[in-house]
Amino acid sequence: MSTVAHEKSVYEQIGGEPAMAAAVDVFYRKVLSDDRISHFFEDVDMERQAAKQKAFLTMVTGGPSNYSGKDMRAGHAPLVTRGLNETHFDAVVEHLRATLEELNVPAPLVARVLAIAGGARADVLNR
Amino acid sequence: MARVKHESRWYPLESEESVLDGLLRQGVAVPNACRAGACQSCLMRALSGEIPEAARVGLKDTLRTQGYFLACVCKPIVGTELEVAGADALRVPARLESLTLLSESVLRVCLSTAAPFDYRAGQYVSLLREDGLARSYSLASLPREGLLELHVRLVPGGAMSGWLASEARIGDTLAVQGPAGNCFYVSGRPEQPLLLAGTGTGLAPLYGIARDALESGHTGPIWLFHGARTPEGLYLMDALRELAARHSGFHYRPGVLTGGSRDVAEGALDVLIRAECPKPVGFRAWLCGDSGMVLSLRKKLFLSGLSLKDLHADAFLPSAPRVEPVGAR
Ligand SMILES: Cc1cc2nc3c(=O)[nH]c(=O)nc-3n(C[C@H](O)[C@H](O)[C@H](O)COP(=O)(O)OP(=O)(O)OC[C@H]3O[C@@H](n4cnc5c(N)ncnc54)[C@H](O)[C@@H]3O)c2cc1C
Ligand code: HEM
Ligand code: FES
Numbered sequence: 332m333s334t335v336a337h338e339k340s341v342y343e344q345i346g347g348e349p350a351m352a353a354a355v356d357v358f359y360r361k362v363l364s365d366d367r368i369s370h371f372f373e374d375v376d377m378e379r380q381a382a383k384q385k386a387f388l389t390m391v392t393g394g395p396s397n398y399s400g401k402d403m404r405a406g407h408a409p410l411v412t413r414g415l416n417e418t419h420f421d422a423v424v425e426h427l428r429a430t431l432e433e434l435n436v437p438a439p440l441v442a443r444v445l446a447i448a449g450g451a452r453a454d455v456l457n458r
Numbered sequence: 459m460a461r462v463k464h465e466s467r468w469y470p471l472e473s474e475e476s477v478l479d480g481l482l483r484q485g486v487a488v489p490n491a492c493r494a495g496a497c498q499s500c501l502m503r504a505l506s507g508e509i510p511e512a513a514r515v516g517l518k519d520t521l522r523t524q525g526y527f528l529a530c531v532c533k534p535i536v537g538t539e540l541e542v543a544g545a546d547a548l549r550v551p552a553r554l555e556s557l558t559l560l561s562e563s564v565l566r567v568c569l570s571t572a573a574p575f576d577y578r579a580g581q582y583v584s585l586l587r588e589d590g591l592a593r594s595y596s597l598a599s600l601p602r603e604g605l606l607e608l609h610v611r612l613v614p615g616g617a618m619s620g621w622l623a624s625e626a627r628i629g630d631t632l633a634v635q636g637p638a639g640n641c642f643y644v645s646g647r648p649e650q651p652l653l654l655a656g657t658g659t660g661l662a663p664l665y666g667i668a669r670d671a672l673e674s675g676h677t678g679p680i681w682l683f684h685g686a687r688t689p690e691g692l693y694l695m696d697a698l699r700e701l702a703a704r705h706s707g708f709h710y711r712p713g714v715l716t717g718g719s720r721d722v723a724e725g726a727l728d729v730l731i732r733a734e735c736p737k738p739v740g741f742r743a744w745l746c747g748d749s750g751m752v753l754s755l756r757k758k759l760f761l762s763g764l765s766l767k768d769l770h771a772d773a774f775l776p777s778a779p780r781v782e783p784v785g786a787r
Contacts, residue, residue, distance in 0.1 A: 356765050364761055377756060381766055 341440045342394030350434075351385050351394070357433055359384045361426040368422050371410055391427065391448045403454035411457045420456060424448050460534040463541040473536065477502065478529035482780075488529060488544070489584065489592035493778040495531040498638045499584040499592035501548060502529045507540035516638070521548075549586065549633040550575055554626055555605055561693040563612045564659060565623055567595075568605040571634065577601060578642035579666030580744065582772065583608075584635040585618065593618040596663035596746065596772065597637065600670055606634065609662035609693075617777075641744050641770045643670040648677045653735060653743040653764075655683040655727060655755060658691060660747020663772060665694060667744055672705055680708045681735060685727035685751070688717045709734070727751065728758050739763035742770075749773030 345354075359381055363369050372380060390396040398406075407415060427448055431441045452458075460471045464486055471480040478500050481488050490500040495515065504525040513532035514522055526545065534540050552569040560566050577583070582596040585608070599607035613619045641663050652671060654664040661684050668682055686692050691714070698710040711723065711730060718724025735741070741764055745752045752773040760769060 352767065356767075359766075360761060360763075363757070377753075377760070377766070 340393035341436075341444050342389060342392040344440060345392065345431075345434070345436055347394070351388055354388050354430055354434060355381055355384045358388060358426060358430040361429060362423070365422060365426065368419050371413070371415065371419070388427075391444050391451075393443075393447060400451075400454045403451055404457055407455045408457055415456065417456070420452060460536055461539045462534070463539065464543070471534065474533060476530055477532040477534065477540065477542065481529070487590050489586055489590050490530055491584075491593050491777040492775040493530040494775055495528050496773060496775040497582075497584065497592075497594035498528065498636065499586075499594060500529040501526050501545040501584075501635065502532075502542045503527075503545060503547075505541040505543055508535070508538055509540075510534065518638070545635060549635045552585075552606065552632050552634045554628055554630045554632065556628065557622065557626065560609065562690055564693050565610045565612060565619070566598075567608040567610055567622060568599075569608070569632070569634065570605055575606065575634065575637075577606075577637035579670040580642040580663035580746075581637035581639045582641075582663070583637050586633040586635060587618070587621065588631065591617055591621075592635075593777065594638075594774075596639075596641070596659075596666070598662040598665045600666060600673065607662075607666075609659045609665075611659040613776075639772055641667065641746060641772045643667050643674060643676075644742075645674050645676075647742075648675060651678045651735075651738070651741045652676070652680045653683075653731070653738055653741045653759075654681065655685070655731060655743070655745050657685040657727065657747035657751050658774075660684075660745075660752075660772075660774065661694065663746045664744060665698075668701070668708065672701070672708060677707065680705075681711065681731075682709065683711045683713060683727055683731055683734075685713045685715075685730075685747075687715050689714055689719070689722055692722065728755055731755075731759075732762075737763060742768040745769070745771040747774055749775055 362372050390398055424445060428441060428445060431444060462469045462471060462477055462480060464481060469480055469484050478488055478490055478493065488500060488502065491497045504527060509527045510532060513527040517526060550571045550573055552571050555570050556568040558566045577597055579597055579600045582594050584592050584594050586592045595608040595610060597606060598609055599605060610619050610622055612623050654668055656664045664682055668680055671680055682698065684692060692712050695712060702708050702710045711734060713723040713725060713727060713730045716724065723730050738759060743759055743764055745755050752771045756769055756771050760766060
């Protein structure tokens with residue numbers, strides 16, 4: 332097998348698709364238990380919501396994702412109308428950090444994920 | 459505008475109209491009940507054309523590859539064409555073998571099929587009357603028992619339950635379509651604690667799953683919570699108590715909102731569950747019955763530590779009102 336000289340994404344390093352299922356459980360539970368932001372995620376259809384959490388985690392860990400900045404803007408625009416702001420953004424990032432730490436992801440990788448998430452701030456908040 | 463071809467005739471769909479609504483509106487008979495993608499009564503097969511993914515959510519791979527989809531949640535893209543057929547090939551004739559009251563409001567319906575019917579206890583089937591009336595019911599029986607056993611709650615003014623209670627006769631022929639759903643016992647982790655919770659006839663699948671687990675040699679604890687508004691809503695109490703007496707790992711906990719007694723706890727189902735299973739981390743759970751109860755309990759259990767992959771739920775969505783064909787007024 333040939334080896335391609337590229338730096339592995341955090342997504343690959345933490346175990347790819349199967350690892351995401353475990354991460355979704357932990358992350359979605361934190362988000363749903365946080366009164367500051369849970370109202371944004373109260374979709375009665377938990378399967379559908381879990382699929383979106385997975386898309387979120389896949390994206391910020393550098394996994395296969397087709398979301399452009401424009402998609403991020405459009406996807407979160409209705410939430411901004413409902414009051415989505417910096418505080419909420421920081422809360423999500425905090426749960427993301429705690430989730431990765433709980434899953435024993437090494438600190439340098441956590442830092443890379445948080446940098447990707449931070450980079451989406453302007454699009455998510457529609458600035 | 460999208461167009462649907464059925465039995466060599468074309469039917470135009472209005473914008474945002476589902477295949478089911480469009481066909482019913484123009485006088486084509488298609489079995490249906492919940493009209494929300496939950497009961498699988500409206501299965502149809504696409505002979506050509508593109509099916510949106512939303513119309514295949516919850517379908518088994520074997521059905522997907524054959525082009526099956528749920529007509530009630532299928533909204534084809536404007537400008538596209540779809541050729542469809544009914545799901546007759548998935549139906550098996552079933553003979554009504556017995557009708558027994560389990561309580562004032564619950565009827566046990568037993569059916570035999572002419573051909574072997576492959577299913578797991580706890581899955582559900584669509585029951586179709588000869589005129590096409592369809593409703594979904596969960597299977598309380600185990601395949602080795604031969605007959606299919608359903609528990610049907612008698613709904614005031616209910617089309618199917620009312621007919622079963624007063625007009626149906628032993629020997630009548632109906633059809634079953636399915637099975638469907640992920641509510642069944644999965645072997646492989648015999649020590650895992652199991653939590654089964656349901657209201658009303660939500661007991662039907664749970665009764666099947668619990669017995670399936672016990673017969674499969676499950677060694678971990680099995681908790682069965684059955685909730686009802688009043689004691690009259692509980693049924694099969696003697697059978698379940700007897701099962702608990704024979705299996706030390708099986709715990710039966712009936713509960714009611716009002717009218718509790720020494721043997722029947724009083725309180726909301728989630729409160730009763732929390733009292734007995736305060737930390738359900740690592741459990742596998744099945745939740746069946748009233749949809750409000752099922753959805754809220756699922757969220758509570760998830761938040762208290764159950765993994766999403768270990769949470770199975772069947773919400774017994776009621777039928778939606780019929781749309782009348784044009785000109786029927
Ligand atoms: C996956 C699945 C599994 C099911 N399994 C079972 C089962 O094992 N046992 C069982 O008894 N039922 C089960 N149901 C419900 C069942 O399919 C029928 O909806 C039910 O039996 C009523 O049908 P009916 O024809 O008697 O009454 P309908 O003629 O459909 O109903 C009469 C009227 O009552 C309303 N109504 C009926 N039920 C309710 C309700 N619960 N809440 C509010 N309004 C209601 C209807 O909207 C309608 O207006 C299941 C449903 C689904 C989707
Ligand atoms: C940290 C940066 C963020 C990224 C990279 C991100 C990414 C995503 C992605 C990829 C989706 C789409 C999933 C899909 O539709 O398939 C999504 C949806 C969603 N996001 Fe975010 N998100 C971020 C921040 C937030 C914040 C701060 C909130 C609210 C507190 C939020 C709330 C939601 C909700 C509610 C949805 C679902 C919307 C719907 O139901 O259609 N997101 N996000
Ligand atoms: S799934 Fe279509 S009518 Fe119930």
